[in-house]
Amino acid sequence: MATQMKSEQTIDDIIAxxxxxxxxxxxxxxxxxxxxVGWKIGITDAVAQVKWGLSGPAVGxxxxxxxxxxxxxxxxxxxxxxxxxxxxxxxxxxDVPEGCTLEKARAAIVTxxxxxELIDISKPGGDLATILSHxxxxxxxxxxxEFPPETLQQVEDYWPRAFRNGKAxxxxxxxxxxxxxxxxxxxxxxxxxxxxxxxxxGDRIISGSFxxxxxxxxxxxxxxxxxxxxxxxxxxVTKA
Numbered sequence: 001m002a003t004q005m006k007s008e009q010t011i012d013d014i015i016a017x018x019x020x021x022x023x024x025x026x027x028x029x030x031x032x033x034x035x036x037v038g039w040k041i042g043i044t045d046a047v048a049q050v051k052w053g054l055s056g057p058a059v060g061x062x063x064x065x066x067x068x069x070x071x072x073x074x075x076x077x078x079x080x081x082x083x084x085x086x087x088x089x090x091x092x093x094x095d096v097p098e099g100c101t102l103e104k105a106r107a108a109i110v111t112x113x114x115x116x117e118l119i120d121i122s123k124p125g126g127d128l129a130t131i132l133s134h135x136x137x138x139x140x141x142x143x144x145x146e147f148p149p150e151t152l153q154q155v156e157d158y159w160p161r162a163f164r165n166g167k168a169x170x171x172x173x174x175x176x177x178x179x180x181x182x183x184x185x186x187x188x189x190x191x192x193x194x195x196x197x198x199x200x201x202g203d204r205i206i207s208g209s210f211x212x213x214x215x216x217x218x219x220x221x222x223x224x225x226x227x228x229x230x231x232x233x234x235x236x237v238t239k240a
Contacts, residue, residue: 018132144232
């Protein structure tokens with residue numbers, strides 16, 4: 001459902017409205033017994049940030065009913081327009097408080113691994129509050145194996161590679177690659193307390209895509225190869 005906007009709202013008002021709706025959606029999910037998964041970094045493209053009046057990336061919640069492990073069949077609703085994104089999953093060793101330093105944010109990372117996020121761009125996208133309310137088009141996430149953080153140092157610049165139905169279709173976009181994963185941890189840790197949440201031990205953060213989104217249709221397989229950081233794969237299926 002689209003969020004009603006008021007013309008006099010500031011960008012901070014708009015973000016707050018969308019985030020309140022998003023966190024309510026997350027808490028409603030958890031109240032129904034769905035697991036807590038973590039968070040996502042979204043709207044990482046500089047052009048999109050300018051369009052929406054943002055000074056940096058946005059944050060979304062990951063849904064407990066559409067988080068899967070390597071090789072999963074990921075169900076999407078009929079009529080969805082699916083795109084797949086190549087990301088790094090960042091798992092927290094400990095709670096990360098608001099106001100933490102960059103050094104503490106880096107130290108709080110216990111493992112890294114490859115991930116594919118599915119987004120559904122048929123969801124409403126006419127205003128920023130609505131986009132935030134549905135967690136920036138979130139439709140699912142699949143996680144690969146996890147590795148010690150220092151493994152990232154072995155990943156060369158030409159990774160990841162993205163494959164659709166076995167064919168290489170995407171390679172890294174330098175402008176999309178985060179400079180410091182610790183800075184993403186800080187972003188999430190500092191934002192969430194404004195809306196009644198916090199970054200907790202065991203939470204995952206997916207980094208935002210390293211590649212341009214790739215098309216995914218029912219029956220398609222998607223694979224991301226991050227070299228030393230491993231691979232992750234899924235198949236898109238229509239919900240029964």
